[in-house]
Amino acid sequence: MSLVQTIVVKPSTHFDTIAAAALASGVAMAQGDLESEPWASWLSGSFTKSVRRVKRPVELERIRALGLPRAEVTVGDAVGIAFAPALYEDSPREISRLQVSGLDLAHNDVVRFRMPGAFNPHIEINADASMTTGKTAAQVAHALCAWLLAQPHSVRDAWADQPGLDIREASFAAPDEQHEHAGRQEILIRDNGLTEIAPGTATVRVYVDLLD
Secondary structure (H helix, E strand, C coil): CCCEEEEEEECCCHHHHHHHHHHHHHHHHHCCCCCCCCHHHHHCCCCCEEEEECCCHHHHHHHHHCCCCEEEEEECCEEEEEECCECHHHCCHHHHCCECCCCCCCCCCCCEEEECCCECCEEEEECCCCCCHHHHHHHHHHHHHHHHHCCCHHHHHHHHHCECEEEEEECCCCCCCEEEECCEEEEEEECCCCCCCCCCCEEEEEEEECCC
16 A cells, blocks of 8 residues: 655645645655655655645634644745655545645746745646646655755755745656756656656756766
8 A cells, every 4th residue: 555645725826826835745844754754755756745635724723723734835825734754544634635636826927936945955747748737736845855855864854944936837848757967966756647647748957067
C-alpha cells in the first residue's frame, strides 16, 4: 500500500494557490525526520500527493481542529496545509471527504510568481502541458521536494524558516531528464499519468545550484 501526502488548500488566485500548496508541502517535509517513517517510505516511492480543496472557512477550521502535525503557509488569500504522508484509508473523514478534482482557476495571463525567502528555488511549469491548478500545485510541490532533497541540511533548515519560491511558466523544448549547464543541474519531473495528462509528460523542472 502506498503513502500519500495530503495538501489541503483554501484557493485564491491561480499562482497564490499553487505556491501555498507547494510551500506547505515543502515545509512539512523539511521539518520531518526523513530517515524515519512515514517519510522514508514515502520518499522511496513516487512522492504521491493529494491536493484537496476547502470551499468554506469552517472546513478549514475543522482541519486545524484535528490537531494533526502539519505545516501551514498563507500566500495572499490562499492557504495551504500539508501533512505527513499516510495511507488513504487512514485519512480523517474531515479530510477524505474534501474535493480532489476540479480545482482550476483563471491564469489571467500571469506567467510568473515570486516569493522571496532565505533561498528561492527556481521552478518552471511546462506551459504546453494542460494541467488544472490543483494538478499543477501537486507537480510544483513534487519539484520543490526534489530541490529540498538535493540541499544540505543547513539550506533545508534555513529555507523552512523562511520559505521562498520563484515559479514561472515556460515552453519545454525536448528536455533531457537531467543535465547540467551554467553551474546548475536541471531536474525534470514527469507525471505517471494517473490523472489529466498522458504518462511520461514533462510537467515541471527545478534547478539546483552545483557545489564546487
